[in-house]
Amino acid sequence: MQPEMQELLVRTGPGTPMGELMRRYWIPALLSREIADPDCPPIRVKLLGERLLALRDSNGRAGIIGEFCAHRGTSLFFGRNEECGIRCSYHGWKYDLDGNCIDLPQQPSYAPEIKLTAYPCVEQGGVVWVYMGPPARRPEPPALEWSLLPDTHAYVSRRWQECNWMQALEGAIDSSHVSFVHRYEMDFDPMHDTAAGRKYLKADPSPIFDVRQSDAGLTILTRRNGDADTYYWRITQFIMPWYTFIPPFGDHALGAHAFVPMDDENCWTWNINYYADKPLDEVQLKAMKDGKGIHGQVLSGTLRAVANRDNDYLIDRAGQKDRRSFSGVIGFAIQDSSLQESMGPIQDRTQEHLVPTDRAIVVARNRLADAARALRESQAEPPGVRADDQRLRAGSTLLGRDRPIEQWYRDALAARPDNPIYTV
Ligand code: FES
Numbered sequence: 001m002q003p004e005m006q007e008l009l010v011r012t013g014p015g016t017p018m019g020e021l022m023r024r025y026w027i028p029a030l031l032s033r034e035i036a037d038p039d040c041p042p043i044r045v046k047l048l049g050e051r052l053l054a055l056r057d058s059n060g061r062a063g064i065i066g067e068f069c070a071h072r073g074t075s076l077f078f079g080r081n082e083e084c085g086i087r088c089s090y091h092g093w094k095y096d097l098d099g100n101c102i103d104l105p106q107q108p109s110y111a112p113e114i115k116l117t118a119y120p121c122v123e124q125g126g127v128v129w130v131y132m133g134p135p136a137r138r139p140e141p142p143a144l145e146w147s148l149l150p151d152t153h154a155y156v157s158r159r160w161q162e163c164n165w166m167q168a169l170e171g172a173i174d175s176s177h178v179s180f181v182h183r184y185e186m187d188f189d190p191m192h193d194t195a196a197g198r199k200y201l202k203a204d205p206s207p208i209f210d211v212r213q214s215d216a217g218l219t220i221l222t223r224r225n226g227d228a229d230t231y232y233w234r235i236t237q238f239i240m241p242w243y244t245f246i247p248p249f250g251d252h253a254l255g256a257h258a259f260v261p262m263d264d265e266n267c268w269t270w271n272i273n274y275y276a277d278k279p280l281d282e283v284q285l286k287a288m289k290d291g292k293g294i295h296g297q298v299l300s301g302t303l304r305a306v307a308n309r310d311n312d313y314l315i316d317r318a319g320q321k322d323r324r325s326f327s328g329v330i331g332f333a334i335q336d337s338s339l340q341e342s343m344g345p346i347q348d349r350t351q352e353h354l355v356p357t358d359r360a361i362v363v364a365r366n367r368l369a370d371a372a373r374a375l376r377e378s379q380a381e382p383p384g385v386r387a388d389d390q391r392l393r394a395g396s397t398l399l400g401r402d403r404p405i406e407q408w409y410r411d412a413l414a415a416r417p418d419n420p421i422y423t424v
């Protein structure tokens with residue numbers, strides 16, 4: 001990779017091409033339950049290099065504003081959230097969710113001139129979404145299937161991941177790693193065990209990738225040998241700029257992610273499990289809350305993983321030897337983040353050596369880079385901004401070797417209520 005391409009992909013602060021691209025989409029900022037009640041404590045949220053504060057006002061409205069007081073720069077995290085605004089604890093200046101200074105005790109006539117950054121929010125699917133782009137280009141709220149379901153059907157978590165967002169995204173569109181790092185975990189994890197697909201994943205470590213453009217991003221078709229005259233297909237959806245839908249495992253809930261830059265060396269990894277047509281049961285919810293499957297166990301407050309780089313992700317070398325875990329790290333979520341973080345905060349892609357199973361990664365990088373350049377050069381509307389284009393699903397299936405996959409997947413993987421879930 002050329003250094004210019006690397007810079008284009010990994011830099012997301014204000015004014016960068018990728019940062020401007022990302023600011024054209026609704027951004028998952030935090031969980032609604034993190035600011036559950038009116039006037040509850042605010043939450044710091046860093047997004048695309050901007051330090052922001054999320055809070056819920058006395059009327060129950062959620063909002064996101066700049067973190068620092070306009071007076072002398074105190075963090076409003078230490079402020080008082082009361083009577084429809086947050087009051088700085090230092091000298092009492094008070095701001096509403098639109099960033100207006102609504103009280104300035106020392107010089108009231110000055111208040112109308114004072115404005116904090118404030119971004120519009122919507123709440124949907126248990127998530128507070130924020131739009132940080134030009135007001136005139138604000139899209140309709142997202143239509144990702146998991147974000148439109150009743151609360152009972154989906155469980156969403158988020159986790160601080162200590163590496164650049166592209167390392168996390170690239171992991172999620174790389175089906176070939178499942179045959180290695182998750183090889184034994186598939187048999188232990190309560191959200192993956194029992195799936196027939198495990199057999200094909202283990203037997204064929206070198207899948208064939210076929211990557212197709214969708215209106216919203218990419219559909220990544222991964223082919224392994226199935227039984228007799230079938231192929232085992234795992235079909236991942238990549239929705240611009242950071243969403244992935246994971247091909248499902250047997251009767252387990254569907255999975256999805258988002259990888260949102262916090263800054264260029266850290267990201268928020270969002271994890272979602274859902275059924276499109278029924279509630280999750282208590283056993284599943286407990287497993288997710290305990291960090292099983294794609295969620296991971298985190299420390300409250302920082303949302304940093306309990307198994308993190310300071311403790312070598314609690315690697316169990318005996319477990320690595322006796323095949324409890326391929327890498328010795330326990331759990332899908334931390335297996336992924338440990339290896340992605342081990343590359344360093346920003347992987348140096350000028351030094352990598354790619355092989356055919358990295359095909360989806362190459363195509364995704366180009367799709368993102370092309371969209372960022374097109375936005376900068378011609379203000380072209382980025383792919384995946386339109387809500388209707390996001391109505392897709394992942395799938396896994398066994399198909400006869402003579403069945404053309406392209407005739408099958410376009411209809412089968414539309415996120416329509418009357419479409420069955422395809423899962424093996
Ligand atoms: S620094 Fe906030 S009111 Fe003075």
Ligand SMILES: [Fe+2]
Pocket residue numbers: 171177178182332336
């Ligand atoms: Fe993984």
